[in-house]
Amino acid sequence: MKSSFGAQAVKGAASCCFLGYLPVAPGTMGAVLGLVTVWYAEVWGAILAVVLTAIGYSLCGPAQKAFGSEDPKAFVLDEAAGMAVSLLALPHTGAVAFTAFVIFRVLDIFKPWPIRECEKTGGAFAIMHDDLAAGLITNFILRILLWIR
Numbered sequence: 001m002k003s004s005f006g007a008q009a010v011k012g013a014a015s016c017c018f019l020g021y022l023p024v025a026p027g028t029m030g031a032v033l034g035l036v037t038v039w040y041a042e043v044w045g046a047i048l049a050v051v052l053t054a055i056g057y058s059l060c061g062p063a064q065k066a067f068g069s070e071d072p073k074a075f076v077l078d079e080a081a082g083m084a085v086s087l088l089a090l091p092h093t094g095a096v097a098f099t100a101f102v103i104f105r106v107l108d109i110f111k112p113w114p115i116r117e118c119e120k121t122g123g124a125f126a127i128m129h130d131d132l133a134a135g136l137i138t139n140f141i142l143r144i145l146l147w148i149r
Contacts, residue, residue, distance in 0.1 A: 006062075006066075007062075007065070007066035008066075010059055010062045010063050010065075010066040011063070011066050011067065011074065013055065013059055013077065014056075014059045014062075014063040014066075014067075014072070014074070014075045014076075014077050015074040015075060015076055015077070016029075016030055016033050016076050016077055016080055018074075019033060019076055020072075020073070020074030020075060020076035021074050026073065026074060026076050027076055027079045027105075027108065027109075028079075028105060029076065030076025030077065030078070030079030030080050030083075031076075031079040031080065031082070031083040031101060031104060031105055031108070032083075032101075033076075033079075033080050033083075034052065034079060034080035034081065034082070034083030034084045035083050035087070035097060035100070035101050037052075037080065037084070038083065038084045038087045039087075039092070039097060042092055045084065045087060045088060045089075046088055046089065048084055049081065049084035049085050049087075049088055052077065052080050052081035052084050053081045053084075053085070053128070053132065055077065055081075056077045056078055056080075056081045056127075056128045057125060057128055059075075059077065060124035060125050060127045060128060061124040063075050063124075063127070064124055064127075071119075071126070071127055072127075075127055078127055078128045078130075078131040078132075079108065079131055081128065081131060081132060081135070082104060082108065082131030082132055082134050082135035082138075083100070083101065083104055083135060084135070085132055085135030085136055085138075085139060086100045086103070086104045086134070086135040086136075086138035086139050086142070087100050087139070088139055090139065090142055090143070090146070091146070096142060096146075099142060099145070100138055100139075100142055103138045103141055103142070104134055104135060104138040107134040107137055107138060108130070108131060108134045111130060111134075114133060115130050115133045115134050115137065116130070118130045118132075118133040
């Protein structure tokens with residue numbers, strides 16, 4: 001069955017230009033894309049986080065149809081948005097970026113409470129919920145670490 005152009009466009013955007021199709025660690029690569037994008041956006045990081053989140057939410061339903069899956073593995077825009085959220089309004093240093101990346105990926109992979117609950121919300125938006133929760137919790141943890149440092 002051939003995919004329509006619209007379905008291919010949705011797949012391309014949701015997978016961050018087909019990055020989500022990489023055979024090894026596509027979610028990690030999506031997070032790396034979010035990290036690099038926010039790193040170079042600097043001042044525009046908050047706007048970028050909002051834009052990535054808005055695009056991600058707008059693609060959830062169409063992506064489920066295009067990929068034929070409730071939570072498509074190739075949909076890595078959620079990791080990019082979550083990573084952007086994890087760096088919001090934090091110092092622009094390599095140490096903060098690296099620590100944010102590690103904490104975010106650990107939370108995203110293991111999904112401790114409440115992140116797992118966000119994933120269970122159901123519906124198309126659940127694709128984004130768990131990664132945004134992981135980003136918010138990462139940001140909170142980093143703020144605590146920077147405060148006690």
